[in-house]
Amino acid sequence: MITQAVSPSVRKSAAVVGVAGLLVLAGCSGAADAEDAPTGDSGASDATASDSGSESSGSGASGEYADGTYTADGSYQTPETVEQISVTLTLEGGVVTDVEITGDPQARETEQYQGQFIDGIDEEVVGVALDDLDVSRVAGSSLTSGGFNAAVEDIKGQAAG
Amino acid sequence: MPTWRFDAIGTLWEIETGDPLGSGERTRVAEIIEGFDRTWSRFRADSLVTQLAGEGGSASVPADADAMLSAYREMFAATRGAVNPLIGESLSTLGYDADYSLRAGEPVPAPAAWDSILTWDEEQLALASATLIDVGALGKGRLVDLVAAALADVDLVVDAGGDILVRGETRIGLEHPFDPSKAIGVATIRDQALCASATNRRAWGDGLHHVLDARTGIPVRTWAATWAFAADAMHADAVATALFFDGGPELADHWGVEWVRMSTDGVAQRSANAPVELFTAGGTTRVRRG
Numbered sequence: 001m002i003t004q005a006v007s008p009s010v011r012k013s014a015a016v017v018g019v020a021g022l023l024v025l026a027g028c029s030g031a032a033d034a035e036d037a038p039t040g041d042s043g044a045s046d047a048t049a050s051d052s053g054s055e056s057s058g059s060g061a062s063g064e065y066a067d068g069t070y071t072a073d074g075s076y077q078t079p080e081t082v083e084q085i086s087v088t089l090t091l092e093g094g095v096v097t098d099v100e101i102t103g104d105p106q107a108r109e110t111e112q113y114q115g116q117f118i119d120g121i122d123e124e125v126v127g128v129a130l131d132d133l134d135v136s137r138v139a140g141s142s143l144t145s146g147g148f149n150a151a152v153e154d155i156k157g158q159a160a161g
Numbered sequence: 162m163p164t165w166r167f168d169a170i171g172t173l174w175e176i177e178t179g180d181p182l183g184s185g186e187r188t189r190v191a192e193i194i195e196g197f198d199r200t201w202s203r204f205r206a207d208s209l210v211t212q213l214a215g216e217g218g219s220a221s222v223p224a225d226a227d228a229m230l231s232a233y234r235e236m237f238a239a240t241r242g243a244v245n246p247l248i249g250e251s252l253s254t255l256g257y258d259a260d261y262s263l264r265a266g267e268p269v270p271a272p273a274a275w276d277s278i279l280t281w282d283e284e285q286l287a288l289a290s291a292t293l294i295d296v297g298a299l300g301k302g303r304l305v306d307l308v309a310a311a312l313a314d315v316d317l318v319v320d321a322g323g324d325i326l327v328r329g330e331t332r333i334g335l336e337h338p339f340d341p342s343k344a345i346g347v348a349t350i351r352d353q354a355l356c357a358s359a360t361n362r363r364a365w366g367d368g369l370h371h372v373l374d375a376r377t378g379i380p381v382r383t384w385a386a387t388w389a390f391a392a393d394a395m396h397a398d399a400v401a402t403a404l405f406f407d408g409g410p411e412l413a414d415h416w417g418v419e420w421v422r423m424s425t426d427g428v429a430q431r432s433a434n435a436p437v438e439l440f441t442a443g444g445t446t447r448v449r450r451g
Contacts, residue, residue, distance in 0.1 A: 117410035119433040123441035125423055127343030130334050135347055137175075139323050139388060140336025141359030150261075 067091050162318075169194045170301065171204065172322030176308070179315055189311050197225070197304045201296050203249050204259045210294040211259070214249065219287035225303055226281050229296050232395065234276065236298065236403050239412035244403055245271040245375035247279060249293025254378065257363070257371055265369055268378030297371070302356050302398025309394075319394075323357040325350075326394045335437065338386035338423060345423060346439040350390060356397035358405070359386035372405050381405045383424060390419040390436060 071088045090098035130138060163181040167174050176182065176190070200223045202208045209220055229246075236244040248271040256263040272278055278289045288294070296303075301324045309319045309326045316329030325333065330351040334344035338359040348355055360381065364370035370380050387409075389400035400418045403409035410432065413420050419435040429439055 117414045117432070119431050119435075122428045122430055123439060125337075125345045125427050125429045126440045126442050127337040127340055127345055128440045130336075130342055130344050133334055133344055133347060135332045135334040135344070137318070137320060137325070137331065138334040138336045138344065139325055139348070139355055139357035140338065140341065140386065141323060141357065141362040 065091055065094060067093065170198050170202065170304065170321070172301075174322070175318070175320045176312075177318040177320070178312070179317075182312070186312060190308050193307050193311055194304060197300075197307065200225075201294070201300055203253075203293055203295055206259070210249070213288045214291060214293040217288040217290045217292070219285045222281050222284055222286045225307075226286050228395065229299060229303055230279070230281060232299055232399050233296075235415075236399055236412060237275070239415070240403050240406040240408040242273055242376050243374045243406040243408070244298050245273075245275050246294055246296055246298075247271045247275040247292050248297075248373060248375045248378075249295035251373050251375065251378035252295060252297075252371065253293065255369060255373070255380070256366075263366070263369075265366060268373075270378045271375035273376070298402035299395050299399040302354070302394035302396070305354070305394040305398075324354070324394050324398055325356065326354040328352055335388055335421065336386070344440070345386075345429060346421065346437050348388070348390070348421075348435075348437045350436055353390055353392055354394035354397040355388060355390050356394055356401045357386065357388045358398075358401040361385070372402070374406065384422050385425045387422040388420060388435075388437075389413065391416065 069088060069090045088098075089096055162177045162179055165174075165176045165178075165182055165187065182190075198205065199207065200209045203210050203214070205211060209223065212218075213220065233244065233246045251269050251271050252258070254266045254269050256265045272292060278292060279294065280287050280289070301321050305319050305321050305324050305326050308321075309317065309328070312319075314328070317327075318329075318331060319326045325331075327350050330349065333348045333350065333355055335346045335348060336357070336359070337343040337345050338361045341361075358372065360370040360372050368380055368382065372381050373379065374381055384405045387401045387404035389397040389404065391397035391400065396416055396418055400409065400413045400416065400420055403412050404420055404422045409422075410420070410430075412418075413432060419432045421429060421431045421435050421437050421439065423429045429441065431437065431439065
């Protein structure tokens, strides 16, 4: 994606906000775990913990979180795209010991789209005068009606006055 | 070729035919445009969409509702919600309203769950709450199709301010969005439609123009102009709109529509088989993405 309006720093900060939200959640779960000793009677929970990359959703109402590595995909919106990010958390003893955020989300998503449906190369445009071209008509933005143009002129006049 | 020019639905129309159109054909065209406008124009107090915007409600389903709204459903999915037929309020809020107030308020997104608010079947079109339908993403293209279909099956060009349907062959310049005296390329089209969209003319202030992202209600900034080539003008128009967003190229591929688009920093992209010669700087430049 060619994006000059949304600078990388803006995108990064948006991603950081999303991650901060996740960290807050993770912190809460850690605290809950510390208070309540795990019952430790669930073989299924052990299996989940060792299964790297499994989903942590639907872990029950107890508020307990098994140790392990969890990955979640999140998204947030910019004016033109929905950005995807992937966050991996490692929990040990109910405490977050590692956080990993995968890749530049914008690049990832658009590569996926564009690689498939766009003819590869982006080309820098050079305008050629219409007078020098043999064309019978021109296609661009719609010409606007008198009403719209009059309104724009009116606004300009007010702004100048 | 003789050309009939007139103003309608807020833009300039040109219909080019081998023989001048007779009064019967002109009357038929005028009636088609009037009927469409009376149903779908959010700029008219007496239109169906304006009436429904008052308190919601239902009406006999208009002839073009299913074709257009079904296409919207695909556009909404492909662009992940960026294109939405309930974007009327978002446009009005930014100042692009029935009075052309051109005074921008705080952007408002369109209702994301639009298809639970706006429903239609063979008999009725219903709006569950007071909200403003805007079919601007493809409505003009649909109307061009209707007008062309009403005319005798001879070579012609129907051009509604950049939404163009051609029977026969025509060379068309792709207008540079930042310099209307120039073209960024030339398209040669035969028996198909070319619809263009750009953010430069329907604009009324810094960054304010008529192509909004429905998810935010904010005008787009990455792409400055788009062109799409399809068998009919409605699908070309729809893709020309969708190309302002991620997912547009995917939708074009799905519909078999070719296209070109130019970014606000002057870089063009195209589909593999777009019938276009682009004027680009010597050789090609690969631009780093992301």
